[in-house]
Amino acid sequence: MRPMEERRSAAFSYIHFLGTGGARFTTISQIRATGGIWLSYDGFNFSIDPGPGALVRMKELYPPHDPATLNGLLLSHRHIDHSNDVNVLTLAMTGGGRQKNGTVILPEDAITGNEPILFRFLRSKVAHLTTWEDGKAIALPGKASVEGVRLIHHGVDCFGFVFRHPSMPTWGLVSDTRMHESLAHRFRECELLVVNVTFEKPRPEIDHLSISDVECLLDELHPRMLVLTHLGRGLSEADPRALESRLSTARTSVIMACDGMVVELSDLSLKEPAITASAKKGDDCP
Numbered sequence: 001m002r003p004m005e006e007r008r009s010a011a012f013s014y015i016h017f018l019g020t021g022g023a024r025f026t027t028i029s030q031i032r033a034t035g036g037i038w039l040s041y042d043g044f045n046f047s048i049d050p051g052p053g054a055l056v057r058m059k060e061l062y063p064p065h066d067p068a069t070l071n072g073l074l075l076s077h078r079h080i081d082h083s084n085d086v087n088v089l090t091l092a093m094t095g096g097g098r099q100k101n102g103t104v105i106l107p108e109d110a111i112t113g114n115e116p117i118l119f120r121f122l123r124s125k126v127a128h129l130t131t132w133e134d135g136k137a138i139a140l141p142g143k144a145s146v147e148g149v150r151l152i153h154h155g156v157d158c159f160g161f162v163f164r165h166p167s168m169p170t171w172g173l174v175s176d177t178r179m180h181e182s183l184a185h186r187f188r189e190c191e192l193l194v195v196n197v198t199f200e201k202p203r204p205e206i207d208h209l210s211i212s213d214v215e216c217l218l219d220e221l222h223p224r225m226l227v228l229t230h231l232g233r234g235l236s237e238a239d240p241r242a243l244e245s246r247l248s249t250a251r252t253s254v255i256m257a258c259d260g261m262v263v264e265l266s267d268l269s270l271k272e273p274a275i276t277a278s279a280k281k282g283d284d285c286p
Helices: 003-008 024-029 054-060 086-093 211-220 240-247 277-281
Strands: 014-017 037-041 044-048 072-074 101-106 126-131 137-139 145-150 159-165 168-174 192-199 225-229 253-256 262-264 269-271
Touching (some): 192 211
Parallel strands (some): 044 072, 225 253
Antiparallel strands (some): 014 037, 037 044
């Protein structure tokens, strides 16, 4: 039995990075995939920020992730590299729109205004449609909860997440944002921190984090593991081992995520990635 197949056959909590690219030029070029994260958490399945290709990435795995087994979708913000596949995955979660099922948590402006991104006919099929509120914990299926953390990103509603479970490490996701003074404080309890990092150096006119910002965060935060994802075009071409060595500290192991990477949540260990069709091209984890 292959490693991923073994792990899926038992109760297992893990983060599977379907895609580790982000921002417009990486998304357009697909230097890295942009499928977001598949989260299996306490026996329940979630898609986080399903950007372009999320469904395809799920189906090309061996064994595949079945989107019909999704229990929920979590959306940090409405931008296309985070939300492109939200409707098709909601369709899968609700049995082709024939049954009321699942949870969708998303920002208010993703379902209101002139350009709502979740189709109206699908909203009525979602059993629990919820919008993020800063600092409010939302119960997930099972024993887990997730707290929304308001971020600052180009005028749209944008949230990071802090996940809590009584028998697993607390972990967080810092989605797209500019650096601000309360950021480290809001994620202080996380033993694992996944951070969307787009640039090597700060670009003050653009609301995305840089490697320099991560260094500032690590002056205040000391998670056991920090994972870099949502990498822009420049960072996609960087030497991952050199960057990890530069950023890691005595208290924090820094990992530059690759497409297909798996983190087991019970012990925060890296696992062998699933086999994908794209692995034949050499663009998944080595």
